[in-house]
Amino acid sequence: MNEFNEINELFTNEWLQFIEFTSMLIQHILAKLSEEDQVKMRQLFESSKLGKEQIDFMLSNAIIDEEVQAYFEICMNTSKAHGAKKDLKQAFKQLTIAKEHDLNLNLNEAIVHYNKGILLLDLNSKELLSKILTERAKILEQLREYEECLIDIEDAIKFSCKTYPDLDQFKKDITEKLIGYNLKLREEFGPQRNRLNICALTENKQLPSASSLVKMNYSPDKGRFIQAQADIPKGTIVFAEEAYVKWLKPSQYEKFCYFCIKKITLRFFPCRNCTNVRFCCSNCEEEAWNKYHSNECNYLGVLKYFSYGHIAAQCLLIAGIENVIEIEKQTHAELSKWPKKEFKQDYHTFASLCAFDGDWPYPYNFTMCFAVLLVLRLLEKMNLITKQSEDYSTIGYIMIKLISKINLNCYSILNSKFRHLEALNVVSHKETNDGIGTAIYLSASLPSHSCDPNCMKIRNGSMLILTSTRKVKTGEEITITYRPHFKNRSFKDRQHYLYENYSFKCKCNACENVWENIGYSFKCPNCEGPLILNSDKTNYCVECSAANVISYDDVIKQYEESERLIRESKKLFAQNKIDESKELLLKANQILCSFYSHNDQIAIDYLLARCCELQKNYREALKYAKQVIKKQENIFGKSSLEVANTLLLCSLLCDRYKKTFGGIFQRQKRQEAKLFREKALNIFKCFSKSEIRVVSADFSHYLPYVIHILRKYGDEYSLNYCKV
Ligand SMILES: C[S@@+](CC[C@H](N)C(=O)[O-])C[C@H]1O[C@@H](n2cnc3c(N)ncnc32)[C@H](O)[C@@H]1O
Structure with missing residues (x-):
């Protein structure tokens, strides 16, 4: 067991550590088993789906039982040794x-x-x-x-x-x-600085926390889905839901409220028993204690290694084990009878959530099974079950199902409510991962995925808000993205990602029509048409259909060089070396010329506009800012927030430019500035109902100007921004 302690030291991420540990453990166990059992175990974990069979095998094998117990004790002792006590x-x-x-x-x-x-x-x-x-x-x-x-x-x-x-x-x-x-x-x-003022919606009788403008429906293709039952204007909140289960990553215990996941800034309220977790106030402490923490508190040091296993344990504790067994037995048969007539916010609903249907790769499935056995051991320690009980293995099996449901339906909880790229309405080439936890929402688990969604997710602590990003007509499906978007992945990559991660073949409109993202493509060496690059290194031209005409590795190399140049130029810019910074940007621009409209080109043009502005060369600055608008219209649409932001930038540059002229030119520039401003305000107005106007990171330098313009000319609501 010594090697396991070493692993404890090596990893900072508990879950990775646990996966690494179980991968090692499986070899260790196999070596100890009889030949017959070795074959059986290999077969069980290498080929078939995770379920009752594996749980039963592991529970009935004395050697595995010993290993589970040994690991359990190590975790308990480690957590006891490290955990501070009330003193x-x-x-x-x-x-x-x-x-x-x-x-x-x-x-x-x-x-x-x-x-x-x-x-x-x-x-x-x-x-x-x-x-x-x-x-x-x-x-x-x-x-x-x-x-x-x-x-x-x-x-x-x-x-x-x-x-x-x-x-x-x-x-x-x-x-x-x-x-x-x-x-x-x-x-x-302006009003409501940095705050999203949204109360949970309660109007919808069928779907708690959903707007009355939507209802649940069913199709054989996709199962249950959400549909508009009236026209929904752009910027309408369709779901505002508190999580049923919210799990905070152990590395974040000191930084966020363990119950509502609000950021802990200056002060906190402690747990009545342990010194591990923090709460934002005594009410959160009380709720967490009553719902699940009283049971798990002394075992957090063990549970923190199990991630999905821990979330599943919390589901069991929140719902009550007896209740879970009872309802799981009933609902198992009912799952085929979608849609449900009633949609109650209770465990019944959780049990009826769709589960991940794909195969978990070996030895990941062994990891899951091992986590379940450890949680079973913990439930015994908590005096919630006994090994002799006939339901012991049933609970193990339920846990596997819970983990499959969590896998399919979970949402990441993100560090900042606005940081998510979607909230910025930006589809980025590179995806960021600043998740601090995982949450399960009962109603908001139902919307289907689309690679061209009509709603976006906004997180406010553990609250999830879905708002429409365009007008949704009566009867149209409400969709969100499970991650791929047709603007940031090729058709092939999107299909691959969704199949691998969610085990379904995407039938959204963008995929049914094989939409490719022209805005993110490269230039075909034959016809200069848009060349689509897939992550398996294949490529094809949408225009002349030529296939695999470029070397993936060469393109990536060039791309990385442009990224390096941008990084360097930013450093120079920060040191106020504007001329040098501009030179590198122009070089990067030259490389990216062989690509179509990338976010990076936008970033370069922005920076070039900034350099020119500082050099007081407003004419050139304006030229770059206008180029940004063209590209943004291409990628994000003509009435996107990005375009509105840049229009304001153009108006600012015109204002500055005008001061360098006299007479008629001055009037002309003033007029131009006004036109830019009015276009921007019209866009902002469309977003005013959603109460979200976000200024993107690139634009933060111009924030004071945006505030000034919105205060002077915008309506009462059009100023609710966030620095990112
Ligand atoms: C989070 S659930 C959504 C709710 C689910 N339809 C239900 O009945 O519970 C995800 C599942 O919905 C279906 N689904 C969602 N989006 C889809 C899409 N674009 N194409 C096909 N199936 C989809 C898949 O079966 C997927 O596994």
């Missing part, structure tokens, strides 16, 4: 340091030590907790962090057994300050 003495030590910092006006340091102290405090000492929360609130007040301060005061009032008129007054004062402060922000930045 009143240490807590007081921290609180004393905090007080000293407070007296010396080192307010941020004081908060750090209050946090450390509160984490170690026994929450049963309610009066003490209330007193310390009040002290922390006072510091937060001095830091003008009124929202955070108010949460502490409310918790202080909640935990205090006595009535404190002082606390009530404190709450009143801070509430007033907060209103005043928000009004000030509103004056400076």
